[in-house]
Every structure is written in structure tokens, then in C-alpha cells.
Amino acid sequence: MRVSCSQCGEKARIGKTNWFSRTSADLYCSCTDAECGHTFVMSLGFSHTLSPSAKNTNELVMALVKVMSLDQAKQLHSQLSLI
Ligand SMILES: [Zn+2]
Known part of the structure; x- marks a missing residue:
């Protein structure tokens, strides 16, 4: 620095x-x-994050999934099954 x-x-x-x-x-x-x-x-x-750390990606995904509606979760599930 x-x-x-x-x-x-x-x-x-x-x-x-x-x-x-x-x-x-x-x-x-x-x-x-x-x-x-x-x-x-x-x-x-520290000011703000530009790109989240790869070390806590799973926690971020789980936090997002927890606030999804059932329809959104089903849509995500079907999208993930295409990968
Ligand atoms: Zn000086």
C-alpha cells in the first residue's frame, strides 16, 4: 500500500x-x-465487496435459498438439474 x-x-x-x-x-x-x-x-x-469471497460462497447460496419462495426454489432446482 x-x-x-x-x-x-x-x-x-x-x-x-x-x-x-x-x-x-x-x-x-x-x-x-x-x-x-x-x-x-x-x-x-473496509468499504464494500466487489466480488464475494469464494470461501463463503456456500453460505451465500444457502442464505439466498432460505428466502426463496417454494416456486423459486423449484425453478432453481430444475435449472440446476440441467447443469
Ligand atoms: Zn511531506
């Missing part, structure tokens, strides 16, 4: 990462430009 200094735009180095959870952290950064010397904290946080 690259972080830029918010003051001068040069590369910044992440010296420490303080994780609050699996999805959020504070990044303690320092600008690599010696003439700037800015040290600062950036926030890192």
Missing part, C-alpha cells in the same frame, strides 16, 4: 499499524521528504 504525505505529496512510510478490527486500522505514517518531516495518522477501513 502506498501512502502520500497530505502536506507535500511525497511518499510516506507506514511505521506502525494499529488494528482495531479485521477491517479497520490507523496507519502511523511519516513523510520520506526530510525537508517536510510531516508525521500523521491515516485511517484504513
Whole structure:
């Protein structure tokens, strides 16, 4: 991950990462430009999923099937039997 200094735009180095959870952290950064010397904290946080993890695909499918009507489930069953 690259972080830029918010003051001068040069590369910044992440010296420490303080994780609050699996999805959020504070990044303690320092600008690599010696003439700037800015040290600062950036926030890192999960935003949203673009493609679901393959590791929990079965759980997603089961959650969808549970909320289907009986007709939808029957239609899905017939579609799956064609595969
Ligand atoms: Zn800087």
C-alpha cells in the first residue's frame, strides 16, 4: 500500500499499524521528504465487496435459498438439474 504525505505529496512510510478490527486500522505514517518531516495518522477501513469471497460462497447460496419462495426454489432446482 502506498501512502502520500497530505502536506507535500511525497511518499510516506507506514511505521506502525494499529488494528482495531479485521477491517479497520490507523496507519502511523511519516513523510520520506526530510525537508517536510510531516508525521500523521491515516485511517484504513473496509468499504464494500466487489466480488464475494469464494470461501463463503456456500453460505451465500444457502442464505439466498432460505428466502426463496417454494416456486423459486423449484425453478432453481430444475435449472440446476440441467447443469
Ligand atoms: Zn511531506
